[in-house]
Amino acid sequence: MLNPIQAVVLTTFKCTAACPECCFECSPDNEKILSYQEIVSFLEQCHKKWNMRRVIWSGGECFLLGEDLKRGIAYAKKLGMYSRCVTNGFWATSEEIAYEKLKELHQLGLEELNLSTGDEHQLYVPQDRILNATIAAAKLNMRVVISIETREKTNVTREKFINDPRYQAEIENTELKKFVSILSAIWVSYHKDTVFEYSENSEDYVEYKGCDSLFESICLTPNRTIVGCCGLSVEHIPEMTIGNFGEDLSEILEKQFHDFLKIWLYVDGPKKILDYVKEWENNIEIPKFMHTCQACAFIYQNKRVQEIINNNFKKCYTEVLERFKAKQTLKNAKII
Ligand code: SF4
Numbered sequence: 316m317l318n319p320i321q322a323v324v325l326t327t328f329k330c331t332a333a334c335p336e337c338c339f340e341c342s343p344d345n346e347k348i349l350s351y352q353e354i355v356s357f358l359e360q361c362h363k364k365w366n367m368r369r370v371i372w373s374g375g376e377c378f379l380l381g382e383d384l385k386r387g388i389a390y391a392k393k394l395g396m397y398s399r400c401v402t403n404g405f406w407a408t409s410e411e412i413a414y415e416k417l418k419e420l421h422q423l424g425l426e427e428l429n430l431s432t433g434d435e436h437q438l439y440v441p442q443d444r445i446l447n448a449t450i451a452a453a454k455l456n457m458r459v460v461i462s463i464e465t466r467e468k469t470n471v472t473r474e475k476f477i478n479d480p481r482y483q484a485e486i487e488n489t490e491l492k493k494f495v496s497i498l499s500a501i502w503v504s505y506h507k508d509t510v511f512e513y514s515e516n517s518e519d520y521v522e523y524k525g526c527d528s529l530f531e532s533i534c535l536t537p538n539r540t541i542v543g544c545c546g547l548s549v550e551h552i553p554e555m556t557i558g559n560f561g562e563d564l565s566e567i568l569e570k571q572f573h574d575f576l577k578i579w580l581y582v583d584g585p586k587k588i589l590d591y592v593k594e595w596e597n598n599i600e601i602p603k604f605m606h607t608c609q610a611c612a613f614i615y616q617n618k619r620v621q622e623i624i625n626n627n628f629k630k631c632y633t634e635v636l637e638r639f640k641a642k643q644t645l646k647n648a649k650i651i
């Protein structure tokens with residue numbers, strides 16, 4: 316049996332930004348927010364049951380929690396859990412202000428900062444604030460990951476970000492560089508009326524890879540629900556919601572071990588499952604996906620795909636379960 320290794324807290328669906336393609340449809344008008352007591356109770360269960368070492372504070376905009384974020388990070392540290400915050404960086408109005416905020420959070424237990432930026436984010440939060448936060452965090456020896464929305468025809472790209480004169484002068488050509496990574500994060504739309512373009516050379520961004528988020532992450536949402544993976548899918552795959560806040564987390568998680576599709580997603584990932592579907596029913600149209608969770612949402616939302624899986628899964632059932640056991644053994648032994 317696998318134990319989850321990280322807690323994800325979607326603290327709120329409120330955000331200072333309102334990116335049109337936000338996967339949670341967050342905005343300043345969205346008032347859904349978790350209380351400090353709810354967060355603490357969730358973390359306590361995670362600690363008691365699985366002795367977890369990591370908590371990811373996300374949202375929405377987790378910095379909107381203010382004092383509760385500080386108290387939450389300190390509480391997590393007391394339980395032996397280190398914290399990573401995922402933020403749009405709106406609060407980094409100057410390098411000095413960013414440094415002071417982060418210094419306090421770092422002392423309380425924040426060890427990693429993930430900053431999201433790109434064309435949609437920069438409608439609300441200028442690039443300079445991302446740089447303020449990055450420089451301040453790196454000066455505190457914190458690891459920083461900057462995720463840049465990626466699709467075709469965007470103004471903000473990884474290359475342009477790196478070539479920003481301030482980035483070059485204050486990060487790229489300094490000792491701070493070792494603390495900073497910049498990722499091109501595929502920016503997808505779950506809305507049927509939005510069609511983004513992607514580079515032709517990209518071929519297909521989705522890897523043939525099992526989804527480790529399943530069984531390894533457990534997520535509390537501002538809807539007071541528990542989601543059985545990273546939480547990205549919460550608004551688009553109802554099946555990923557596995558219980559409600561207040562229920563026993565072990566009992567909720569246990570149910571996932573009886574869900575063959577989730578086991579299969581963990582072992583093979585959505586892309587390989589869709590290859591099986593195509594093999595079983597050659598006429599089915601399978602679109603190109605830019606993100607693993609988009610392919611996963613397609614599997615759950617497409618009735619025909621569900622039918623094909625239901626009619627054929629027994630052909631690979633035993634073999635998938637064997638590979639699931641093997642993956643669990645390797646994970647528990649920390650070999651993979
Ligand atoms: S900054 Fe992030 S959470 Fe806020 S609206 Fe944009 S994508 Fe959503």
Ligand code: SF4
Nearest residue numbers: 526528544548608611
């Ligand atoms: S691929 Fe599916 S199971 Fe994995 S994180 Fe994405 S939505 Fe969740």
